[in-house]
Structure formats: C-alpha cells, structure tokens
Amino acid sequence: MIYRRHFLTFAAASALLAATAPARAQGAEKATAFMKSLGDQLVAVVNGPGTASSKRAAMTRIIDTYVDVDGIGKFCLGRYWKLATPEQQKQYIKLFHEVLVTNITSKLGEYQGVTYTMGRSRMEDEDAVVSTTVLRPNNPPTAVDWHIVNPSSDPKVTDVVAEGTSLRLTQRQDYASYLAHNNNSIDALISAMRNQVSQSS
C-alpha cells in the first residue's frame, strides 16, 4: 500500500510539473490578471453612475481594448466570410462592432447590482480559459468562462461561454440560419444588422 501511495504521489507530482510548464503557467496567470482587470472595469461601468450614453462610450472603450472584435466577427460569419467581397467584409466588421456594443449596452439595466467571483484558469491549446461566477440580484448564479487568445503577449477575449453556451458559436449559427433563409445574401445580413443597430439607438 505504501509503495502504491508513493507511486501515486510521484505520478501526481510529475503530472503537475508537466502541466505547469513555465510558459503555460505564465499564460494562465496573465490571463487571470487580465480577466480581473476587465471584470472590475465592466462591473464599475455597469454599477457606476452616469447616463446611458456615457456608459455606452465607456463600454465601447472597454470592448475596443479587451475584446478581439474582428476575430469574433470573422468567426461568426463562418464560411460566408470567404464568399464576401472586401467591401462587404469591411461593412460587416464595422456593423458587427456596433451590434456587439449595442447588445451589451442594452443589457446594462438588467445587470444592475452585478458582482462576480474569479474561478480557476487553465490553458486550452493556445488559449487561456478563465472561469468566473456572475451573480446578479433576482437571478441564479451563472458560470461564465472567458476564452482569452494570446494570453502572454497580447491578451484579448475571443469568446464568452455562459453555462456551457458559447456566445460566438450561438451568434454564428444565428447568422448562418438567417443567411440560409435569405438566399445566402450577405447584403441581406448587412442590412438586417444595420436595422438592428438603428432600432436600438
């Protein structure tokens, strides 16, 4: 039994060593610090004083600094990205940016009083994943995982996974279905997005 326990300890220790290869550990650590700073700023804007428009401006600033909007936008268009003309791509990315900001700012009211706790962070291939728990009044706690690309050099959020549902994957399937029902016309998608932005602002 003793031998077995020593062996297990040794196996666990070596597994731990392998997992915490310096670069990866550093990546996860930096991702945690990055996430903490992002989370604190988000909560400060959501719960802080200020008019809707000043909050929107603050939110735009945070998204520009912390989120890989272009990368997410490309992902969400999926196979249609290659089919789009350079002009369509440019329009789409610009609108995608606005849609993202609009969708997030329209949620601010219902997130009033939000707090969060940091969980573990781990490496998943090249990305870091930081787990958090988001708590808001009148709602059950939500487990939210933040996927962070280039954690040690130029960290940016590429995906937010709430209770196992990926925001960018959901968005991609929403767009794909819209396109499939509109003759695969990227112009139709662009005008639908334009509508969305103009309706809510």
Added chain:
Amino acid sequence: MRSVPRARPPFRGTSWLLALSAIVFIGLAGCATKPPPDDPDAVADYQQTNDPLEPTNRVFYAINNGIDTVILKPAAQAYRFVLPGPVRQGIHNLLSNIGSPMQLTNDMLQGKPRRAGDTAMRLVINTTVGVLGIFDVAKKWGYPDHDADFGMTLANWGVPEGPFLFLPVLGPSDPRDAIGFGVNIALDPFTWVGGPGNVGLKAFNWSRWGVNALDSRERVLDTLDQIKKTALDPYATFRSLYRQHRHSQIEDMRNDNRATVPVWFPQAANESSK
C-alpha cells in the same frame, strides 16, 4: 395505470388532439430542402445543423411562442411581481427537492456514485433541516446540486441525440430527450404513490407541474427577452443554445469521476475529489 374518470367518455379530448396534430403534421411535415451536393460547405452546414424537420419545428416554435406570449410569460411576470425573491427561491428549492428521488435514480443509472451520494445527502438534509426542502442547507454543507435526467442517462449509455425537435408545449428537444422526458415521469415516485383515483395526489402533481412551469419561466424572463430582441433568427438561436446547454450538462456529468474513497481510508476522500 390511472383510471379515466367515468363522467367523461374516454379519449374524446385525446382523439381530438391527435387528429389535430395529425393534420398539422401531414400538412406541414415538409422536410428542410437539402443543399445541392456540389456545395460541400453548405452540405456540411446542413449536417451540422441536423434539423431535417425544420419547417415543422418552426411551426411548433411559432405556436409555442404564441402560447408563451399570451399565457406563460404574463403568468411568470405576475409570479415575479407577487412573490419576493426569497420566497420564489424557497419554492424553487422545494420543487427541486421533490424531484430529487428521480435525480437519484438517474445518478445511479449513470454510474456516478459520488453524484448519487450528493443527491441522497441533499434529499435527507434538505427534507429535514431544510424544512421539506425550502432551504438548501445541503449546498452550504458541501453537497452541491447538479443536473440529472433520463436524457442524460441515455447519453451516457451511448444513445445519440438524433435530429433537433421542437415539441408542442415542451419546446426544444431531440428524440433522446423526448424519450428521457417520458421515462423521467415514470421514474418519479410521485407519479405512482397513492394509487389510481387518488384525487389529492392528482391535484398535487398538477399543481407541482404548474408551479414548475411558472418557476422555470420566471427564471429565464430576462434572458429570453434579450435573446428575442438581439437574435436575427430566434428559432436558430434557441436551437443552438439548447444543444450547447445539453452538451455541457452531459460533459459535466461524464467528467465527474470523483472516486468513492471512504473517509476512514488513509488517503482521505476529499483529496481524491476533483
């Protein structure tokens, strides 16, 4: 099985419903058009979406959406308005405690001893100290809740989920979860205790079902509004969210391989937990 009340001719309502759904099915059971085989990306999309009954599903989505708008959503809003948060939480806890025998059966069928242990401890602690389950004391004592139903059990047994289904009243599903839903009811001891013709039990089960619907709907009031507002195609968004959510529940269950080392063993049970 339950006896049918004599006052009502048996199956009148049921046959009417069946006839109606048959008409709806025959009229609308068009299949989604397959993309031309010379467009591999489109074919891959079609297969990944795995929704061959999409036109029919969309009809049921529209019907459910209508029912939700005029009945369920206003009811859930009233429920939220009338009862303060802590009371609603208590009701939620109570409902979840009533469901725990069924959860325990599924934990065991899934071959997850630690999860079964958690559920058993939750049932005992919350029913007694937690006053029939109104207070979730067990969570504070280290026995957190988890999801377990027969759809997940089937998944663990290797049954594939199959194509997407949008069911009348029940909402997003798939063949595996639809079967799971029925079996769950059969696995629930409250379905059977008391024997046939027990009016009290029948009333209990119906009110439990009703309050459960209110509770579930109330908890997603804000989220559903938000999705309907921001999605270009809400149906496709719900389809995606439902699948992802189920996959993550099943993943959590599969990855929960905490060992059952007795506490008196030199290597304490806690060290081997995940």
